[in-house]
Amino acid sequence: MYKLIKKDGKARRGEFTTVHGTVQTPAFMNVATAGAIKGGISSYDLKNLKCQVELCNTYHLHLRPGDTLIREMGGLHRFIGWAGPILTDSGGFQVFSLAQLRKIKEEGVTFQSHIDGRKIFMGPEESMRIQSNLGSTIAMAFDECVENPAPYEYSKKSCDRTERWLYRCKDEMTRLNALHDTINPNQMLFGINQGCVYEDLRVQHMESIVKLDLDGYAIGGLAVGEPAVDMYRIISTVEPYMPADKPRYLMGVGTPVNIIEAVSRGVDLFDCVMPSRNARHGHMFTFNGIVNIINAKYTNDERPIAEDCDCPVCKNHSRAYIRHLFKANEMLGMRLAVMHNLYFYNTLMERIREAIEEGTFEQFKERYVPILDKRCKD
């Protein structure tokens, strides 16, 4: 499934093959929370934005419109109009971050819907059944994402439970994939490494879950507020324990610089709401740094957001026009900004892949790390 093509330092250039198509890695997964990218972007638009993989949220889709409806509609691919790979998260992260009044037991978690307060139970089996109904390409294991920082003892206890949950996830997925009327009989399962910022817990947990020989492994519980150096340290700590022949996914990361740093530590897959969320506030990413399009200096700027950008927005629209759209609260402003930012992220990954192929990733990193998260000077 995962083929390593080239290594440059620890950075990996690979190909990850799924029933819905092959993903060139490192890759960024474009987040379509409720089955649509925020900012009015459809799956058909994504085809023009170099998107390889969509990521949808199990928790949101379970609550609305409901995974049984999506199953009835032929699965998520058909429902949202995307034929390529889709990864669904397990719902765990949202249960622990969005839902109210949650109660964790060995069986799973009882929580209240953030939409209507309705009481819902989700455990490993429920998460797998929902994801099976959605018929995504890759399902994520149901885990507990502990707060950061969390006490050592609690983190350890939680890790152990997450490991027991992983066995239940695998068993349930095996059963579901074998059903005659399952949407995607080849649904893959990724395990998730936890352990807060404790290196021994992280390593121990990774060693345990690798034994299950899953389709891929994720590092979870990072990018939840801890300093970037802690995140980089944890990645460097667990990476040697991740199988070399499986894709590695750093969940919820991150800024362009975070991504470059993580690639240099051996990570292959990423997802983050940042390109779309920041776009909606007028923050546009470019290879010269961040353009805040609302800034008055762009009032009469006829140039595109980025002069070296081939995206459908930069080819057609000026900074002056996009700034006007934001000032006039025109929805089109957000749409154009999100399109540009997703194109930027997907192009960033493309350039990362090229640099690894050419053996120049270190130079690439040295060139872009100092500027990509800073404000564009021009």
Add this chain to the structure above:
Amino acid sequence: MYKLIKKDGKARRGEFTTVHGTVQTPAFMNVATAGAIKGGISSYDLKNLKCQVELCNTYHLHLRPGDTLIREMGGLHRFIGWAGPILTDSGGFQVFSLAQLRKIKEEGVTFQSHIDGRKIFMGPEESMRIQSNLGSTIAMAFDECVENPAPYEYSKKSCDRTERWLYRCKDEMTRLNALHDTINPNQMLFGINQGCVYEDLRVQHMESIVKLDLDGYAIGGLAVGEPAVDMYRIISTVEPYMPADKPRYLMGVGTPVNIIEAVSRGVDLFDCVMPSRNARHGHMFTFNGIVNIINAKYTNDERPIAEDCDCPVCKNHSRAYIRHLFKANEMLGMRLAVMHNLYFYNTLMERIREAIEEGTFEQFKERYVPILDKRCKD
């Protein structure tokens, strides 16, 4: 400029030639108030929606981003990325409907901006200068749009003033078009017929303004709350006094049925916010009537909004998915709905043109008037 190709009853199939392209009439102008269609639709999207003419609002663009900025950016066509014909209204309608604390004098109108309360003066010359800065294909004369109903005496006084304003508009436009650095030296001017619902005032005013031999004539002051029968009566009353060799524009109209009825009375051009505004509330137009996509019966409906529709939305998305997007407050829902509705309106005009060409417009009218404004049964 206007060439009558075929008449069927009073319905006219024509070609209206401008420096920015030829418009096949009857035609519906797509409303891009502040230089963008509401719902996140760009000028580039409009090319796939059979749009022939964009309409932008002088009042809105004067306030934000300012017509001098748009002039500096090379004019409205370049600013918004639309090479085809653009009609700008005069600002008069918005001054009388949106602005606060207005004071009308012979010179023009003083009013407060609805955005920041700033005091602004606009008269015929100001309106022409703003529209000249925008560089639209067609400028509308600055008029007073009186309330409906308005007293006879006030309507008469207002008509006379609107006529005097028209002479000033024409003089100022002639001067502006002759300037060496004008954006569009071929900018056209349409006059606007007023007179409330008083037939004698309407006819008298139309006879007066026809003498100026303008590029086209509009019927204004209708569709502002009066019963449809009054609107149809006024159109039928003034139409015989409109020049046959000029395009005729019914401002701010309307529902699909209003448009068919007006075409049958000899009108060529229309504009209305209805397709985009209704779309944003989930009301979708089809040739079988109106689909309210939020209706629970569409929850698991895999069909497109309209099965006979070739629009980019109906070719790709199901009712179930679009309904889900509306329920989940995803911006994409509005965008898809607006795209479909604009495509519907532009297709309606195409079918009207075909019916006139084939001499079957009366049958077309009989078939569609009873159903288009009603709820779709299926």
